[in-house]
Amino acid sequence: MNILGIETSCDETSAAVLGGGKVLSNVVSSQRCHTDFGGVVPELASREHERLIVSIVEAAITEANIAKNDLDVIAATAGPGLIGAVMVGLCFAEGLAWALGKPFVPVNHVEAHIFSPFISDEAGHREPKGDFVSLTVSGGHTLLSVVRQDLSYEVIGRTIDDAAGEAFDKTGKMLGLGYPAGPVIDKLARDGDPAFHRFPRALTSGSQTSKSYKNNFDFSFSGLKTSVRTWLEGHDAEYAQEHLADLAASVQSAIVEVLVEKTIAAARLHQASAISVAGGVSANSGLRSAMQSACDKHGIELFIPALAYSTDNAAMIATMASLMIERGKYRVELNSYGVAPFARFDAARKGAR
Numbered sequence: 001m002n003i004l005g006i007e008t009s010c011d012e013t014s015a016a017v018l019g020g021g022k023v024l025s026n027v028v029s030s031q032r033c034h035t036d037f038g039g040v041v042p043e044l045a046s047r048e049h050e051r052l053i054v055s056i057v058e059a060a061i062t063e064a065n066i067a068k069n070d071l072d073v074i075a076a077t078a079g080p081g082l083i084g085a086v087m088v089g090l091c092f093a094e095g096l097a098w099a100l101g102k103p104f105v106p107v108n109h110v111e112a113h114i115f116s117p118f119i120s121d122e123a124g125h126r127e128p129k130g131d132f133v134s135l136t137v138s139g140g141h142t143l144l145s146v147v148r149q150d151l152s153y154e155v156i157g158r159t160i161d162d163a164a165g166e167a168f169d170k171t172g173k174m175l176g177l178g179y180p181a182g183p184v185i186d187k188l189a190r191d192g193d194p195a196f197h198r199f200p201r202a203l204t205s206g207s208q209t210s211k212s213y214k215n216n217f218d219f220s221f222s223g224l225k226t227s228v229r230t231w232l233e234g235h236d237a238e239y240a241q242e243h244l245a246d247l248a249a250s251v252q253s254a255i256v257e258v259l260v261e262k263t264i265a266a267a268r269l270h271q272a273s274a275i276s277v278a279g280g281v282s283a284n285s286g287l288r289s290a291m292q293s294a295c296d297k298h299g300i301e302l303f304i305p306a307l308a309y310s311t312d313n314a315a316m317i318a319t320m321a322s323l324m325i326e327r328g329k330y331r332v333e334l335n336s337y338g339v340a341p342f343a344r345f346d347a348a349r350k351g352a353r
Contacts, residue, residue, distance in 0.1 A: 001325075002066060003073045004096075005318030006057065008089030009081025009109045010140070011040045013052040016314035017064035017071075018322055023121055025063035026308060026315040027056050038179045039169070046084035053092050060314070071102055075321035078106035079342035080140075086341040094339065105321040105330055106339040109312075110141055112320040113278040114153065116310075117303035119319050128274035128301065133267040137259060137287075138279035139165030139180075141345065144217045144266050147276075151329050156266060157217025164255050165281045167221035171228045171251050175244065185248045186284050192249030199227045199254040204261050217266050224254055256287045264294050276303040283310040 002024075007014040011034060016026040031048045034040045061068060076093030079086050090106070097104035114134045118127040134153070136143040142164045144157035162170070165182060172181020177188075202220040228251060232240055240247065259281075267275050277291055282304055295302040309315055324330040 001072045001322070002064075002070055003075055003105075003318040003321050004057070004060070004071050004093075005107070005314040005316075005321060006053075006074070006076040006089045006093045007109070007312055007314040007317050008049045008053070008085050009077045009079070010085060010312060011045050011048075012312040013049050013056050013089075014312065014314035014317075015053075015057040015060035016318050017060055017066065018315065018318035019064065019066070021120070021322065023119060023315045023318075024065070025060045026313055027060045027063065028308075028311075028313050029056055030311075035179055038173050040082070042082045042084055045082055046088055049085055049088035053088060057092070057096070068100060071100065073103050073105055073321060073325070074100070075105040075107050075317050077109045077112070077317055078339050079109060080345045081109055081343065083341055083343040086343070090339065090341050104339070105324060107317045107320045107324075108345075109317075110136060110143065110345050111151075111153075112316040113138070113141075114145065114147060114276070115151075115320055115323060116278045116305045116313075116316040117276040119305060119309045119315055121306075128276075128303065130274070131270070131272055132274040132276055132303070133263060133270060133272045134276045134278065135259060135263045135282075136279045137164045137277065137281040139163060139169065139182075139281075141279065142219045142221075142259075143345075144262060146266075146270050146272070151323060151327055156270075157219065157262060159219040159221065161220050161222040162225065164219070164221060164259060165279070167224055167255055168251075168281065168284075170225050172248075174225075174228055174232060175240070175247060175251075177248075182281065182284065185252055186286060188245045188248035189252040189286055190249075192243075192245030192247070194249040194253035196243060196246035197231060197250045199224050199231075199250055201254055201258050201261075204258055215265070215269060217262050219258060219262065221255065221258075224251070252284070252286045256284070256290050259287060260290050260294050263291065264298060264300070267300055268298065272300070274301040274303060278305055278310070280311045283307050
């Protein structure tokens with residue numbers, strides 16, 4: 001089965017072809033028009049998707065070395081995401097499916113991230129044999145879930161304010177690192193001292209509070225942003241610039257420590273033998289290293305996507321569609337069009353799809 005996947009949930013325009021369980025192509029165009037604004041501007045993102053969608057899809061099909069009529073299924077992100085951006089890819093995919101007389105499969109973007117660690121460049125894919133704990137961590141989401149073999153899952157923890165990726169970008173903006181700041185912080189942190197300043201680790205065993213947070217798997221990163229701002233206001237700009245790498249390492253350490261501690265605790269509580277980490281922040285080298293060390297210590301297998309599949313991409317959309325079809329979660333049929341896009345993850349779980 002040849003599946004075309006399309007992803008436009010935020011600021012990446014992507015198309016990919018999955019053939020026989022193998023990724024035949026995965027074309028991604030990351031928008032650069034948001035840099036001066038310090039974040040993604042929804043209207044600009046939608047316009048860029050409109051401008052690029054045709055050429056990106058054609059490039060993916062060409063790279064896969066197949067004809068459009070060789071496609072068996074068209075899949076696209078239906079949400080969550082920026083609603084205007086989602087609509088560009090969703091409407092294009094439904095229109096293409098209708099024109100080619102092919103079935104259409106709507107895919108939940110977050111669910112696709114959850115299963116992205118199992119994408120393989122070879123035929124088929126690898127995954128844990130039993131239930132596993134998934135940490136989905138990006139600019140818009142920070143979720144802990146217990147995932148089962150039938151693709152069902154239970155969210156056991158989520159951010160109560162900012163997502164981890166948002167914390168990276170916003171603290172980076174305070175440090176004058178531009179947007180997106182996450183990769184810059186990661187690079188600077190390699191030469192910095194994570195013990196330079198201890199920023200808060202909210203809702204963890206090490207947080208300065210009398211309340212017990214054992215078995216509480218929610219996250220909070222808004223206090224970290226406030227703490228960074230307070231530190232900067234208490235020190236002159238020259239001193240901060242001299243210790244930029246140390247500050248980056250300290251910020252990264254605060255975020256990573258929380259993510260690792262809660263994920264390991266969730267796996268131990270639910271007796272999961274495997275952990276998966278997915279989403280844009282899974283590309284962070286500090287998180288990858290710390291999570292691997294923690295998993296090795298506790299005898300837990302770690303699944304983490306290749307860097308190409310960490311950030312938003314269409315290969316994960318095509319792969320999720322393939323899994324849904326394979327495991328009977330979606331019946332492939334014609335005239336499966338008219339899917340309503342959704343912006344929020346909770347809306348999808350309540351049946352807004």
